[in-house]
Amino acid sequence: MSSTLKVALAQIDLMVGDVDANVSKVIVFAQRARDELQADLVVFPELTLTGYPPEDLLMRRSFLGWVDQGLKQVCAAVQGIDVILGLPLCGDDGLHNGAAVIRDGEVIASYYKHLLPNYSVFDEKRYFTPGHEACVYDCKGTKVGLTLCEDIWQPGPAAASAAAGADILINLNASPYHRKKQVERMMVLDQRVVELGLPIVYVNCVGGQDELVFDGQSMVVASDGLPVLMAPPFEENLSVVTIDAQMKGEAWEPRQGDEELAVFYKALVTGVRDYVNKNGFPGVLLGLSGGIDSALTLAIAVDALGADRVNAVMMPSRYTADMSQDDAAEQARLMGVDYRSIPIKPAFDAFLQMLAPSFEGLPVDSTEENIQARCRGILLMALSNKSGRMVLTTGNKSEMSVGYATLYGDMAGGFAPLKDVSKLMVYALSRYRNTLSPVIPERVITRPPSAELSEDQKDSDSLPEYEVLDPILERFIELDESVDDIIAAGFDAHEEYRQMKKIEAIVKPFKLDDVREALTEVGFSGMTVTEVKGFGRQKGHTELYRGAEYVVDFLPKVKLEIVVDDASVDACLEAIQSAARTGKIGDGKIFVSTVEQAIRIRTGERDNEAV
Known part of the structure; x- marks a missing residue:
């Protein structure tokens, strides 16, 4: 590389299927990169014009036509800066997950993604044909090689760009978040740098899309394998880096402790905010029980949407402790949300009376517990129907994984913020949230957890202690270990x-x-x-x-x-x-x-x- 190149990274929140909104955002960010940052080149995420994942919209000709019109709009509106963006591109052999290079109103180069992920949440082989050719183009004397997301996770596509003469690699991404993802990315980018000796510009999108949440954290990694720039997580961001042969990075350490919890908490807030807003709900409501799960869910909802868009409902039964009602009311006051109490005793008693002939001679068991949960589900859904506000469920990953939940009861709702959050992590996140401002009463965090569906009930009556259960679930679900593996690791077989x-x-x-x-x-x-x-x-x-x-x-x-x-x-x-x-x-x-x-x-x- 004999020259310098100012590259802007446009880390933006995309709306799946709303090509017009995405085009408008591209134009604004591209013009800002040109006028405010004096960048030579601005890079956007994977499938910029469609949002990710567009899924079966890609099978509609009308949608692909809309994308083509959007590309023409960007070409017409942005001059004086090179723009690299992602979009579906039609080739002779089918539809491709592609990237286009726009300069002064024209597409001067294009690239087709080589490696199509088809695992976990990804299903790209259903829609796209893989590409096979490298794409390297000249931008003010610097040879720029293009790759898309998965391409950088294996050596082949990046090596092909290097062999074609690239001085730097550009990688457009729609990479979903998980807690260890940024560490994994850094390891992969470092490996590509070691292999090729080229700096890498990695641009990711942000925002929630249904069950996925994208964290951004776009970055530039120098040829020494160290990051020069790293954009903040879960925020739209436009930043610029001057890339040259002498560029050096700085040492990087993974976030730990409260810093890691802060990113995790932002992920949950982002997921709730974007699901509610992108689907047009005026707000949310949830059952506030005085327990830890609903307390954390309420905090997330208020941080995502504001107190005026959140309703909390206490639905006490004969088994609900006074302290639960007091703590729920106190948290609602601290967070400034609309709060009401609707006892379920009349509904519960009515169901027991209706079922008495059928239950005669049978012992009381979880059936009666589940009726209470379903009474609450009916109330919440009725309030949801009247107000248009979506119900947030409050169950956590530990309970859901072992079936400690009620179908049509506490599982009834439109979005489950904690569905992938273990019980122990619920406690950790609650303590972290209270370091920002004390909105969850301390007693909610310290008292033993209980569903309060029977007299003196505790979770530990039906489940192992969460200090035992959660590590087992992590090994079984996250690490794919067998029962024998888990027992060999020191856990007793119950x-x-x-x-x-x-x-x-x-x-x-x-x-x-x-x-x-x-x-x-x-x-x-x-x-x-x-x-x-x-x-x-x-x-x-x-x-x-x-x-x-x-x-x-x-x-x-x-x-x-x-x-x-x-x-x-x-x-x-x-x-x-x-x-x-x-x-x-x-x-x-x-x-x-x-x-x-x-x-x-x-x-x-x-x-x-x-x-």
Whole structure:
């Protein structure tokens, strides 16, 4: 690189499907980059004109025509600066996820994305044809190579641009947020820099789109692998960097502690704000129970929309503690939201009366608890229908993952801000939010969590402590570990969740006492012994079957049956095998099968208790 190049990064919030709104924003930011920052080039995110992900809108010819008109509008409105933006482009072999380079009213170069992600939330192979050619163009003496999002995560497309003479790499992105994403990006960009020795301009969008939220954090990484610039998370931003051969980056450390929590909290606020606003809801309402989940949800909603667009509803029952009602009212006051209390006792009692003939003689169980949750769901949806405001549900990831929720009850609503937030993280985020201003009463954070659907109920009555449950769920869901992996990592297998196994061992009769003794030594004394016939290879006799001769060699054997939980299978197998082995042919066999149900006849105990 023999010259310098001023590159502007336009980190913008896009509206999926609203081409006119996206075009207007592109024009404003491009003109600002030219007039305020004196940039030579401005770069926008992936699929700038459509928003991401456009999904099946891409199958509508009318929509693609709208995109084409939008591109012409940008070309006509922006002069005196190169513009690189993302859009679907039609090629001879199909539709491509593309990037266009606009200069003084014309598209002077274009690029088709090579690597189409088709995993997790991505489904690009459904719509797009992959490209195969590099695109490098000259901008004031600097050779600029283009890539799109996934292209930078593998070495091939970037290497192709370098081989075509690129001095810098431009990477347009629509990269969704997760807590470890920025660290992953830095590792990938550093790897590409190490391979190629070229600086990289990485531009990402911001904003929420349904269940996805885009964090921005656009950056420029120098040829030493260190960031020169990093845009703020979850904010629209226009920044500029002068790129030259001597450009050096600065050391970067991942955010930790409250800094990491601040970004996570912004993600939740952004998701709620954009879902509500982009779908045209005038506001939201939620059930405020006096518990930690609804308390955090209320704080997020107010920070996203303002207090005037949030309604909180307390719906007490006979099991709702006075402190819950007091804490809910206090938080509503602190946050300045409209607050009302609507007791569910009349509705709950009416349902119990209607169901009394059907429930006669049956014990009280979770059915009655769920009726209370569904009474609340009916009230919230009625208020939603009348006001037009959307219901926010308040369930967290830990509860939802293990089914500790009520269908048509606390699950009823239009958006679930905490659906991917564990219970322990709910507490951490609540404490963090209170460092900004104390809006969640301390007692809400410190008291044991309870659904308050029965007398003296606590979450721990039905679930492991969250300090145990959440790490297990993280390993199972996030890290894809098996149950055996999790147990091997030091977590105990709870009796209720162990499978029962039946072990059948067919052994020689004179080995029976040895096997019994071996099993007793390792703690298994209950077994059934049945005489059977086993196949051996000692001299037998010949029989005829449909005209053919065959040799029948029967040896007397005994079969032992024992039922154990799956954590004990290996010890049991080792004991039997060791005791029954003679080293000669005909020692026998061992079979293991799963037991679906067990009942102890004398006591009526079932399953693991029976075992």
